[in-house]
Amino acid sequence: METDTYSEDAALIGERQTAARALLAHPLLTQGAHPAELSLVRSHAEWLAQRFQRVLGYRLDVSDAHARLVKRGLVAEVGHRFTRANGARFTPRTHTYLALILAVLVEETAPTTVRALALRVRAAAHEAGIDADPGRGLGERRAYCAALDHLVGLGALTETTGRIADHRADAGADPAVRPHTQVVRAVAAHLPQASDDPGSFLADSADTDPDSEQQGETALRRLLAETAVVYREELPDRQRDRLAAHQWRAAAALGNLLGCDVEVRAEGVALVMPDEAGARPAFPDDDPVGQVALALVRHLSGRLHPGLPATSVPVPDRELRAALDALGGAEAPARAEWARTAGPEVPDPERLHTRVTDLLTDLGLLRGGPGEWRLTAAAARYGADVDERIPPIQDNDEESRTHPAPVRGSGDDDGPPEAPADPRGDLSRVTSVLQAVANEKVSATSGDTGDQRGPGGSSG
Template sequence: METNAHLEDAALIGERQAAARALMSRPLLAQRTHPVEFSLVRAHAEWLVQRFQRVLGYRLTVADDHARLVKRGLVDEVVSPTGRATGVRFTPRTHTYLALALAVLVEGTGPTTARTLAAKVRSAAREAGIDADPARGLGERRAYCAALSHLVGLGVLAETSGTVRAHQADPAADASLTPDTEALRSVAAHLPRAGDTPDSFLADAADPDPESDQAGEVALRRLLAETAVVYREHLSDRQRDRLAAHQWRAAAALGNLLGCDTEIRAEGVALVMPDEAAATPRFPSDDPVGHTALALVRHLSGRLHPGRPATSVPVPDRELTTALEILGGSDAPVRADWARTAGPEIPDPERLSALVLELLTGLGLLTGGPGAWELTAAAARFGADADERVPLIQDNDEDSRTHPTQPRGSGQDETEGGAAPQADPRGDLDRVASVLQAVANEKVSATSGDTGDDRGPRNNSG
């Protein structure tokens, strides 16, 4: 039987890109917790090491039982808050126990137990001048066990007998734990130096606007790969010009590495992953929070649609709270439908609203806060369908669209009453013609196979 070389190549490329996406979503990938993804990384380690370094400047280390992708150059974009399985963020106390447990475990050489480890953590805390004792009450033990559960979830600490959860409920329950010392040493990728302060440590880790063209292009690729949408309006002048000139080259390089598509619009650029449904958090989703969030996004997109290109549009607080009450409040008909299913827990109306806003702000579909909420342009990709049950909050035009204030990035500078504050100070949308010309020029090199990794004669970047 003859083999099809084209299909073999396509399968090989698909495996490499799936492995790269797995590392981007889980920078510490353990064989114990993700055996399928780790086997792909091991099989294509050499290619992945080279491509991550050349395209994003990330360092990848592949060991016998784990892989660690060390990201750099971004802080807010790549660092998500550490939290419990329920989604609740770690408290400072839990972070303290996580650091102390890591400090003890990386020096260990064999199996231990939850109670033995707690004693060592207490001793390490005393040596460091920290008031922490896992045996001192339920609150301390919960924080300590949350830290251990996080390490178990990462695959660097195994429960061989009993569970950490059981020890949290009963201090007499002593779970047997087996640490993976090498993987534990990879949990903290960037350790602070002795003279670092929190501000200096974060400042050294981030450089969003490098001076050199080569470093600037790498920074743009990182930004595109790590954020849902990159809006031109939010970039510095130098980075906006680089994006306009090299956006198709960046799209080709990231598409080759991650197997993603790229949407390039006047407002900004977004990557669309082929396995987007497996992303965390999942959106859209069928649980009450995801259902309400999707309905809210569609309603606001239909009700507040500016009718012209805009990076974002303001959302009146009253419009937002009224819509949340109609869509998921105590009298919402959908609550009865949720109650008839064997689905997840249904949050009370106040908590549901908070979870919906947290989800949408985390996804970048809503920005700001009370009194300054804004719906971003990316929200329109999920549809625009105003819910007629939500009463109109402001005067509407003949198209039934609400225009609370001038949308950001609309390009309009004047109103009937005189000169309004300039919504687009850099003239982003007025320069669409030049952007499209740059797109036309760069698209030729992108479609011809230029992934942007080699230094070209037209510029000094890579």
């Protein structure tokens, strides 16, 4: 039988791109948490290390026990919030215990118990001048156990006897755990120096608008790879010009690395991943939070039609509250259905409200906060369908975007239509962007796909 070289090459490329997407979604892959993905990364470690360095300027470290993609830049953009099993975000206290546990375990190689580790954590906190004691009350113990559970989920700790949940419920329970020291040391990718203060450390780690053209293009690729949508009007002037000039070259490089498609529109650019291994939360989802979030996005897209091309539109607090109450409030019919299904926890209405807005904020579909909510253009990808169960909110503001702008008929004789508002005063810039898009489409595959070094021979 003859070998199909093309099929072999396609399979090889597919494996490499699958491994790259797994690393982008989970920068720390361990044998305990992601054995299949780690095996795939180890098989293509050299290719992945070269491409991540060349395309995104990221360093990849691979060992027998783990693979760690060390990201640079975009500190705020690539940082995903840590959550507990019930979806609640980590509190500052839980983050404190996570840092203290890592500080204790970084040199630990022997098995230990949760209570013995708690004593060492308390001593480390005292030495650092931090008021933290895992044995001081239920609240402290829960925060401490949440940090331990997070490390178990990463594969940095293994429960050997008993469960951490036993200690959370009963202070006298003392389950045994085994630390995986090499993995523990890889959890924190950028260790600060003793002389660094938090502000300067974070500032030095991120520069979204470098002076160098090559560094600027690398930063732009990171932004495209790590965020749901890159909106042109939100970029600094230099990066907006770089996006216009290099968006198709960046698309080719990221497509070669990740196997993704790229959507280029007037508002901005988005990567579309071929499977569920994207770097952002899975959406839509079947649990109550995912169901309400999807219904909310569709409803708001239909109700808050902007009338003009826009990156985002305001969402009145009353409109958001009315929609959330109708879709998942105490009297919502859906709650009875959720209660009958054996599966995910059904959050109470207030917690459901918070988790839905948190999810949509993480996805880049909602922005802002109470009094300043805005629905982004990307929400329209999920449809625009006004939910009749949600009562309309009356708003007498003439500038309100809660209803579509009236459509002028052919028989209207009120003079020529008014020109669309241009609050940024840069229609000429948008025109130049669109012209650059048209010009670059002709040579989309002729640019840097990540196979060649950029100008000056630097790896980016």
